[in-house]
Amino acid sequence: MQVDVLLGLQWGDEGKGKIVDVFCPKYDLIARFQGGPNAGHTLEFDNKKFVLNTIPSGIFNEGTLNLIGGGVVIDPIILKRELDNLRTAGFDPVGKGSLVLARKAHLILPTHQLLDAASESKMGAGKIGSTLKGIGPTYMDKTGRNGLRVGDTTLPDFMERYEKLKAKHLEILSHYGEIPDFSEKETAFLAAIEFIKSIPHVDAEHLVNSYLKEGKKVLAEGAQGTLLDVDFGSYPFVTSSNTTTAGACTGLGVAPNKIGAVYGIFKAYATRVGGGPFPTELEDETGEELRKLGHEFGATTGRARRTGWIDIPALKYAIMLNGVTELIMMKADVLDTFETIKVCTHYKHNGETIDYMPYEIITNKAEPVLEEVEGWNQDITGIRTKDEIPAALQNYIAYLEKALEVPIKYLSVGPDRVQTIEL
Ligand code: GDP
Ligand code: IMO
Ligand code: MG
Secondary structure (H helix, E strand, O other), X not given: OOEEEEEEOOOOOOOHHHHHHHHHHHOOEEEEOOEOOOOOEEEEEOOEEEEEOOOOOXXXXXXXXXXXXXXXXXXXXXXXXXXHHHHHOOOOHHHHOOEEEEOOXXXXXXXXXXXXXXXHXXXXXXXXXXXXXXXXXXHXXXXXXXXXXXXXXXXXXXXXXXXXHHHHHHHHHHOOOXXXXXXXXXXXXXXXXXXXXXXXXXXXXXXXXXHHHOOOOEEEEOOOOHHHOOOOOOOOOOOOOOOOHHHHHHHHXXXXXXXXXXXXXXXXXXXXXXXXXXXXXXXXXXXXXHHHHOOOEOOOOXXXXXXXXXXXXXXXXXXXXXXXXXXXXXXXXXXXXXXXXXXXXXXXXOOEEEOOXXXXXXXXXXXXXXEEEEOXXXXXXXXXXXXXXXXXXXXXXXXXXXXXXXXXXXXXXXXXXXXXXXX
């Protein structure tokens, strides 16, 4: 058995949560492998809507186990809140035993969030536009070998370790200026640490590999998107983890030869939230229209998402990095009213026409070369079968498949679980 991977090919918010929810009945284990509560994964079914930040999107399926993997960074306060909200809605993953935490997952401290905020405010206009969840500083402590992990919470000297790391953070923060009062947050953090002890802690690499050995099916759920990968994204305007397939290997302890299908998710257009280059961005009425029709406001921060046309060179780059075997196109319905749709096929960069993402696109912009394709001009939100897909949308799908050289296997025509068509 192999681990299938599902991840975003753009700048995040492609609709990963929805598709994991659709796919999870086929899987025994859903495992988040990186990122943290910077993620906001939205699921809709039976007229209910949920946004998950840390919890994998398989949580609503009876019989599926959900793992928060070792590559994830966990804010115990946010995790507790997510679980409290689920319980209020009638779901109790802890009571049911359908959620487990990797001992090796790192913890986000209240002071990590202060460091994130201080760093962003110091950068002023050039800031990353982080979600201010403390993601960057937590991964810095992980690679700096200072971090605290889930498994540490049950050690007798946990509080000493916590105080030591906090003291280090306070020392750094003192160089930024006055340190805001975080006593309330700290109390909530320590209470949440007690709470997460009630969720089983596991050696996730052994759990995942034993599932594979037993012939059980595992799906790795990505967060963020490929173009936010710390190594291959638009650095430094990226997140601090590997959002690509390789991140599933390191985040879960799965060998590269154990990776099976790689599902790459993309929107029929493009969005980005936060700073950084976005070659096909539309800062005009069309961009506003996409934002309005697609409800493009962040699931985590509520910030307006930047919008633009689909970007083929960027998608091809993401497909190459991830070894994508199947594509899933989301939010096609958002383009229902467009007479024509534009597609970026190339870039103009340094006076040359190129068909790949160049190294430097921050100071030296990549200008998109756009091609126009016909829109379908009809409401597709009610269609449920392949045969009902309008001809112009079929043409758009065929056009993209030819350009991307990977088949599009699913089409999403609305936010609800049922608005998903297998092609
Ligand atoms: P994720 O972070 O990749 O899980 O995506 P988000 O949940 O942040 O953003 C995707 C948004 O689009 C959510 O509000 C979804 O409910 C919504 N959505 C997902 N698929 C579709 C679709 O096919 N059509 C429309 N209109 N909305 C969708
Ligand atoms: P999901 O999983 C979209 C962006 C932030 C910022 C940059 C760095 O819902 O797709 P960070 O807080 O990670 O240090 O911020 O990354 N970002 C996301 N954008 N979707 C996400 O997650 C994101 N997680 C982080 O806006 O530009
Ligand atoms: Mg999201």
